Amino acid sequence: xxxxxxxxxxxxxxxxxxxxxxxxxxxxxxxxxxxxxxxxxxxxxxxxxxxxxxxxxxxxxxxxxxxxxxxxxxxxxxxxxxxxxxxxxxxxxxxxxxxxxxxxxxxxxxxxxxxxxxxxxxxxxxxxxxxxxxxxxxxxxxxxxxxxxxxxxxxxxxxxxxxxxxxxxxxxxxxxxxxxxxxxxxxxxxxxxxxxxxxxxxxxxxxxxxxxxxxx
Numbered sequence: 001x002x003x004x005x006x007x008x009x010x011x012x013x014x015x016x017x018x019x020x021x022x023x024x025x026x027x028x029x030x031x032x033x034x035x036x037x038x039x040x041x042x043x044x045x046x047x048x049x050x051x052x053x054x055x056x057x058x059x060x061x062x063x064x065x066x067x068x069x070x071x072x073x074x075x076x077x078x079x080x081x082x083x084x085x086x087x088x089x090x091x092x093x094x095x096x097x098x099x100x101x102x103x104x105x106x107x108x109x110x111x112x113x114x115x116x117x118x119x120x121x122x123x124x125x126x127x128x129x130x131x132x133x134x135x136x137x138x139x140x141x142x143x144x145x146x147x148x149x150x151x152x153x154x155x156x157x158x159x160x161x162x163x164x165x166x167x168x169x170x171x172x173x174x175x176x177x178x179x180x181x182x183x184x185x186x187x188x189x190x191x192x193x194x195x196x197x198x199x200x201x202x203x204x205x206x207x208x209x210x211x212x213x214x215x216x
Contacts (some may be wrong), residue, residue, distance in 0.1 A: 033064045033112060034141035038080040040119065044087035045175055050197060052162040053122035059098060065109040077113060079106045081190055084119065095120045117151060127163035130156040131171050143180065149212040157192055157207070161199035173206060185212045 037058050043049070059082055081104045084096045096102070098114035105111060133152040141147070157172055174190040188209045194201065 011012050028176050031064060032067045035060055035062050036080060037061075038082060040082045041105050042086055044085050045089060046087070048126050049086075049089050049091065049123050050126045050162040050198070051121055052124040052165065053120070053157060055118075055121070056119045056193050059119075060115040061103065061113040062115070063105065063109050064112050080104060082114070088120075089121070089123045089176050091125050093120055094102050094170065095205075124162035124164060127166040128158055128159060128160040129166055130158050131169055132156050133207055134171045134173045135190075136173050138174045138178040140181075141213070142181050145183065145213050147179070147211060148216050149210075151210050153208045153210070157205070158202035159194055160202050161196070165196050165199050169194060169196060172201075174209065177209060177211070179211060179213060183214055185210060187211075189208055 037060050039058055040056050042055075061080065061082075063080075080096055083102050083103070083104060088094075096119045098117055098119065099110050103111050103114070133155055135150045135152055137147065137150075152174065159166060159169060159172065172192045172194045174192055177188055177190060180186055188211065190207055190209055192201070192205045192207055
């Protein structure tokens with residue numbers, strides 16, 4: 001035991017002195033407050049539930065801590081975050097308080113308050129349905145030509161999102177198709193578009209369109 005205590009005694013004393021000096025330097029630092037904008041992260045949202053409201057992406061935190069720690073805020077921004085657990089989310093409005101339980105901060109930094117102090121989200125059941133594809137045409141076909149047939153493959157696409165929004169979608173549209181000014185049949189590949197930012201396609205958004213043009 002005595003040998004263990006005295007082995008490399010010089011290095012041990014030097015390490016102890018360094019630790020004491022470090023503690024003294026930190027303890028003697030003035031405590032300051034600062035504001036920092038941090039990202040909001042969401043986790044554990046069930047696949048059966050959709051967010052049907054604006055999502056808060058950042059919040060402003062007032063934090064307090066030693067001046068040395070707060071001085072490195074720009075470099076340490078990744079160590080700060082608000083993490084909201086959505087595992088208990090059910091259809092309807094739900095309010096989440098932003099407090100020490102869901103704010104990630106570096107050691108030695110304390111949360112004073114968050115602005116906003118709460119985040120309210122509205123949840124809806126998730127729904128999926130298939131809707132027809134509507135082919136849209138751009139202007140530019142000569143007046144002596146006309147479209148006699150236009151078919152999309154696939155003719156329907158599956159969309160998913162909040163149930164009430166999915167129910168309102170009657171069809172999806174292709175990007176405007178600029179036809180070749182010639183008689184006959186041609187095939188084109190186009191992207192489909194759903195006119196609701198909270199509704200998305202379940203699979204590929206590309207469709208193949210076959211168009212037949214003849215003279216009037």
